[in-house]
Amino acid sequence: MKTILKSLILLTVITIVSCGKNKKEDKFGNPTSNQKATAEAIEFPLAEKGKEIFEGKGTCVTCHKLDIKVVGPSIQDIAKIYKEKNASIATFLKGNEQPIIDSTQFEVMKANFAITKAMTNEERQSLEQYILSEGK
Template sequence: MIKKKYSLILLIFLKLTIIMRKIIFCFAFITSVSFLIFSFAEKKDTLTKVSQTPSIEKGKKLFKKNACTACHQEQIKIVGPTVKDIAAKYKAEKGNLITFFQGKSKPIVDKDAGQIAIMNASLGITKRMKAEDLKAISNYIMSIK
């Protein structure tokens, strides 16, 4: 009797886990699409900032424009890892963000199947980007400490 009770609890827990992953995936996908749609209506910044490395500033703008911020913030974990954590992991393991963005290498930060599924949906955006833009985004990410 006790075994059946624990089996039922485990089954319920597993089903809830699957449902939560689907909810997180849907939220991330809808948020990404929303950010993409509304980013085209974004007003240009009237203030000009002097940047040490222009591609870092460009990368930050592209990161926001392409809705990466829907899942990744610089210091706060939302759906995916923080930009700071991504930079630290890629620096430590000498990984190449550009090949990851192009779908030519596996993720090294978050290897959870659910997170990978979410990120794979977003990689469709980066796979179509120019190498120069991917380099700018990579420079931006790697500049975060």
């Protein structure tokens, strides 16, 4: 008898939890995080790959953190300014553009073009999508 009761309770809990997962909106009518993630995947399909490069072989994360300026401007600041100016991060990373954020520190960033110039277009696009996807 006890076991049946336990299974019933467990079943109820599972049902409640799994129903919650399928909800399309929270109580304020905003999309759930699941939906947000899907929307981001559609807008920035290469963002995941970009994050890997950013934190891996690109070594970008050494100088760029998500929301604070360290050696370089924060990822969010870069995203904001590039969105506002409708400029291309991927093109900048090819090494043919002037900086639009901080020309006084450009020499420090320039050293990285050795790495980013050797990347494929898709890799530079991935970095761009990752940065933009973190923007607000």
